[in-house]
Amino acid sequence: MTGTISTRDDAAVDSFDRRGFLQRSGAAGLLYAFSIVAPVRGARAAGPSQPIGAFVRIGADENVTILVGVSEMGQGIASGIAQVVAEELMVDWSRVSVETVNAGTTYGNPFLRGTQGTFGSLSMRGYFAPMRKAGATVREMLRAAAAQAMNAPLSSLIAANGRVSSASGTMTYGQLAALAAQQTPMDKPPLLGTGRYVGVSLPRTDIPAKTTGAAIFGLDVRLPGMLYAAVVNSPVFGGTVSGALPPTPSGSVAVVGLDTAVAVIARDTYTAFRAAQSLAVKWQLPAGASGVSTASVLTQAQDLMATGEVQTAETVGVAQGTIVAAGTPLDRTYSFPYLAHACMEVLNCTALVTSTSCTIWAPTQAQTSTAATAARLTGLPASAITVNTTLLGGGLGRKIEQDFISQAIRIAQTVPGTPVKLTWSREQDFGADQYRSAALVRARASVDAVGNVSWWTRLVAPSYAYQHGGSTGIDFIAIAGATGLPYAFAGKLVEYVRHPAAVPVGSWRAIGCSINTFVAETMVDEIAAAAGSDPLAFRQKLLADNPRALAVVNAAASLANWTTPPAAGRARGLAFCFSDNAYVAMVVELSQPTAGSLRIFTVSCAVDVGMAVNPDSVIAQIEGGVVHGLSAALWGEVPISNGRASVRNFNNYRMVRMRDMPTINVRLIDGNPNSLGGAGEISVPPVAPAIANAVARLTGQRLRSLPLLRALTGGGTSSGSTSGTAGSGSGSGSSGSTNRSDSRGTGDRSERGEDD
Amino acid sequence: MLTLKVNGKSYTVDAPDSTPLLWVLRDHIGLTGTKYGCGIEVCGACTVLVDGEAEKSCDMEAREAVGKNITTIEGLSPDGSHPVQKAWVAEQVPQCGFCQSGMIMSAVSLLRRKPNPTDSDIDSGVNNLCVCGTYQRVRAAIHRAAKG
Numbered sequence: 001m002t003g004t005i006s007t008r009d010d011a012a013v014d015s016f017d018r019r020g021f022l023q024r025s026g027a028a029g030l031l032y033a034f035s036i037v038a039p040v041r042g043a044r045a046a047g048p049s050q051p052i053g054a055f056v057r058i059g060a061d062e063n064v065t066i067l068v069g070v071s072e073m074g075q076g077i078a079s080g081i082a083q084v085v086a087e088e089l090m091v092d093w094s095r096v097s098v099e100t101v102n103a104g105t106t107y108g109n110p111f112l113r114g115t116q117g118t119f120g121s122l123s124m125r126g127y128f129a130p131m132r133k134a135g136a137t138v139r140e141m142l143r144a145a146a147a148q149a150m151n152a153p154l155s156s157l158i159a160a161n162g163r164v165s166s167a168s169g170t171m172t173y174g175q176l177a178a179l180a181a182q183q184t185p186m187d188k189p190p191l192l193g194t195g196r197y198v199g200v201s202l203p204r205t206d207i208p209a210k211t212t213g214a215a216i217f218g219l220d221v222r223l224p225g226m227l228y229a230a231v232v233n234s235p236v237f238g239g240t241v242s243g244a245l246p247p248t249p250s251g252s253v254a255v256v257g258l259d260t261a262v263a264v265i266a267r268d269t270y271t272a273f274r275a276a277q278s279l280a281v282k283w284q285l286p287a288g289a290s291g292v293s294t295a296s297v298l299t300q301a302q303d304l305m306a307t308g309e310v311q312t313a314e315t316v317g318v319a320q321g322t323i324v325a326a327g328t329p330l331d332r333t334y335s336f337p338y339l340a341h342a343c344m345e346v347l348n349c350t351a352l353v354t355s356t357s358c359t360i361w362a363p364t365q366a367q368t369s370t371a372a373t374a375a376r377l378t379g380l381p382a383s384a385i386t387v388n389t390t391l392l393g394g395g396l397g398r399k400i401e402q403d404f405i406s407q408a409i410r411i412a413q414t415v416p417g418t419p420v421k422l423t424w425s426r427e428q429d430f431g432a433d434q435y436r437s438a439a440l441v442r443a444r445a446s447v448d449a450v451g452n453v454s455w456w457t458r459l460v461a462p463s464y465a466y467q468h469g470g471s472t473g474i475d476f477i478a479i480a481g482a483t484g485l486p487y488a489f490a491g492k493l494v495e496y497v498r499h500p501a502a503v504p505v506g507s508w509r510a511i512g513c514s515i516n517t518f519v520a521e522t523m524v525d526e527i528a529a530a531a532g533s534d535p536l537a538f539r540q541k542l543l544a545d546n547p548r549a550l551a552v553v554n555a556a557a558s559l560a561n562w563t564t565p566p567a568a569g570r571a572r573g574l575a576f577c578f579s580d581n582a583y584v585a586m587v588v589e590l591s592q593p594t595a596g597s598l599r600i601f602t603v604s605c606a607v608d609v610g611m612a613v614n615p616d617s618v619i620a621q622i623e624g625g626v627v628h629g630l631s632a633a634l635w636g637e638v639p640i641s642n643g644r645a646s647v648r649n650f651n652n653y654r655m656v657r658m659r660d661m662p663t664i665n666v667r668l669i670d671g672n673p674n675s676l677g678g679a680g681e682i683s684v685p686p687v688a689p690a691i692a693n694a695v696a697r698l699t700g701q702r703l704r705s706l707p708l709l710r711a712l713t714g715g716g717t718s719s720g721s722t723s724g725t726a727g728s729g730s731g732s733g734s735s736g737s738t739n740r741s742d743s744r745g746t747g748d749r750s751e752r753g754e755d756d
Numbered sequence: 757m758l759t760l761k762v763n764g765k766s767y768t769v770d771a772p773d774s775t776p777l778l779w780v781l782r783d784h785i786g787l788t789g790t791k792y793g794c795g796i797e798v799c800g801a802c803t804v805l806v807d808g809e810a811e812k813s814c815d816m817e818a819r820e821a822v823g824k825n826i827t828t829i830e831g832l833s834p835d836g837s838h839p840v841q842k843a844w845v846a847e848q849v850p851q852c853g854f855c856q857s858g859m860i861m862s863a864v865s866l867l868r869r870k871p872n873p874t875d876s877d878i879d880s881g882v883n884n885l886c887v888c889g890t891y892q893r894v895r896a897a898i899h900r901a902a903k904g
Contacts, residue, residue, distance in 0.1 A: 211849075217791075393852050616848060620893070627891065628889055658894065
């Protein structure tokens with residue numbers, strides 16, 4: 001696939017290029033970018049390898065290392081960006097390896113104002129154009145070097161397959177690398193756009209090591225002489241350590257106070273876990289903290305819905321504060337629980353602090369923030385701080401946060417010169433998460449005789465921004481997916497009420513969209529039914545002026561045989577989502593084998609991300625997002641009681657397993673080859689509304705609270721069922737589990753076995 | 757002191773013999789391919805083979821493993837050439853990859869018991885948690901490995 005990709009922020013890209021080449025292309029710059037590659041065990045042995053600019057290193061063995069600023073947490077993004085570089089560089093993919101580099105502005109994402117971080121489905125959108133140019137720039141430097149070395153006119157030299165050739169001879173990139181590094185980068189190198197790699201499902205570079213145990217995640221960092229730490233975070237939200245620290249348990253090295261947590265340093269992880277679990281810590285709790293519960297949060301949200309400060313997020317076609325309601329609008333209220341991140345790899349961070357340096361090895365999604373955290377805590381200048389990004393065993397937004405980074409640095413400060421790896425036990429990871437927020441939404445909508453839709457939603461939800469030090473204004477993360485819907489509504493008003501609940505919230509896969517899309521897509525189905533329309537036909541009409549949206553809806557319907565009735569006892573539900581400059585539509589086919597259970601047979605998805613740099617990686621992301629969406633839709637909830645999260649481990653946080661899997665069919669649609677969209681998050685939001693819409697068609701029951709299996713049984717604890725798929729809910733309920741200890745440092749035997 | 761036979765090699769480590777095998781492998785022997793996920797035997801990230809059978813190493817005391825042949829992901833093949841590993845690459849199974857060591861060891865164990873597993877065999881035989889949601893590709897890779 002060829003063609004130019006338009007970026008929405010050319011100035012940012014130019015600035016990226018300047019940082020990447022003009023500022024760093026001197027000798028000092030070359031050294032700068034590469035002196036800091038993680039000395040982590042398992043990293044590719046660094047043979048003689050020549051940096052050419054900040055993004056490419058070429059070895060005498062002809063192996064090519066492409067340096068990227070992104071965190072690899074399963075999306076395949078590091079490999080995908082390398083494809084973009086490799087295509088212009090004209091090298092063989094089999095020679096390419098990829099490294100995520102240390103924090104530094106050279107590698108920032110132009111769409112994140114040049115900071116380095118991986119979130120918001122922004123990586124390919126931000127990096128595509130500059131990294132494509134980076135590949136072309138290095139190729140031209142290699143050609144210029146060859147012209148010099150071979151004393152041949154530049155125009156006679158062709159770069160291909162890792163060589164520069166002319167009629168009179170050939171030199172390899174490895175032979176040319178040193179000379180190439182001294183060339184002046186071109187301002188506007190020609191972009192070849194051969195289509196050899198961009199748009200092709202190349203094998204990901206990170207996958208082989210993930211099948212042999214060689215892949216190094218944060219949890220796997222090992223350094224000579226390192227110590228191991230574990231923490232006990234305040235069991236109640238907002239608590240701080242009170243009074244003297246407990247004594248150091250026998251067999252451990254030290255106890256470290258961290259204000260909102262206490263750490264233990266030991267000589268191995270398990271000893272640290274056990275010691276942390278044994279600590280008797282006194283906690284100072286904020287007033288009323290231990291009274292916070294799922295019920296109290298809901299009651300507060302209901303009060304805010306009625307009397308809270310309303311901020312207008314979007315108006316379409318109507319004066320603010322009014323809505324052109326023809327007939328009687330449907331008036332619905334929806335509630336959403338807190339959700340955990342539950343990354344397979346628990347939070348962890350390794351830090352080494354000396355009087356003159358701070359080095360961090362972390363599975364972080366936010367390198368710039370991590371470096372800033374280190375600077376703040378140590379008082380060291382930026383030049384003394386090194387942030388090595390390991391592979392991430394899942395990120396899901398949780399590894400943007402700085403709490404575990406700060407803790408590791410503060411622990412390491414107590415043992416200068418000795419590296420310390422902090423590992424959160426799974427119980428700490430669940431119990432001190434920064435959760436996907438709960439929310440309460442009221443929606444009113446109506447459709448008149450000629451099909452004009454009037455629409456009003458009011459979202460009561462915590463503000464991610466405010467809880468992270470931002471403003472009290474409209475939280476655009478929370479409101480995402482409520483505003484900017486592609487549907488041609490005649491009138492629309494979207495309101496936001498900030499909910500200052502005591503429960504910490506953070507980012508999550510698809511965040512606000514995972515809430516608001518449920519409201520939008522189930523309400524669209526309801527007003528379609530009220531208008532006597534088929535859900536597909538109704539959406540087709542509302543999306544008639546949006547060809548890309550219409551195309552995914554039609555393709556998903558076609559993939560699911562929408563117009564052919566399903567087998568007896570089954571029903572299909574449709575949902576659509578536009579987010580991250582990408583379009584997805586989804587049809588779920590399901591049955592209800594027994595009361596309170598659901599069996600999901602197929603999930604048919606049509607997706608338009610514009611140009612897919614690696615189509616198979618996009619498909620993998622869509623598949624993964626569907627599974628994530630299924631887990632959340634069917635079972636996901638973190639009940640709160642006595643000011644703490646009830647969920648402590650995977651035995652009371654049910655997620656999809658092999659036996660629950662439906663068949664997922666994905667069709668990619670290339671709606672616009674000059675557009676780039678994000679693939680990592682978009683398939684999460686439509687899953688729950690597609691299921692709810694299917695249930696409504698099957699049984700007439702409209703589910704308006706999550707998780708759906710709990711709603712299906714009218715609230716309360718969802719109990720197990722018999723069906724092979726999605727029925728064996730193990731909701732732990734909102735009671736109990738407040739005094740669970742980390743037995744064995746890793747969980748209490750008495751609570752296991754609910755799933756397995 | 758504790759002596760364990762892992763991937764055909766003998767290791768003597770200075771750890772209490774009640775330490776879970778998982779942590780002896782990871783922190784004392786340095787074989788970090790076996791992962792910590794839950795510590796309570798419900799996620800399967802720590803799955804290894806003990807005398808050829810899949811076992812969750814997070815809740816198996818190291819003393820129970822003494823005298824047995826322990827195989828970790830690192831010992832499955834010298835170069836990633838085990839049929840299951842090859843199938844995993846061919847199907848591009850891993851996303852984040854953190855669960856995949858355990859997933860692969862479970863698949864190896866299943867294929868030893870059932871060389872040609874049905875979907876139903878896979879459902880009951882591979883219960884490892886993958887938060888990335890790679891199950892569909894795991895299933896395809898197991899079928900691919902079975903076909904050789």
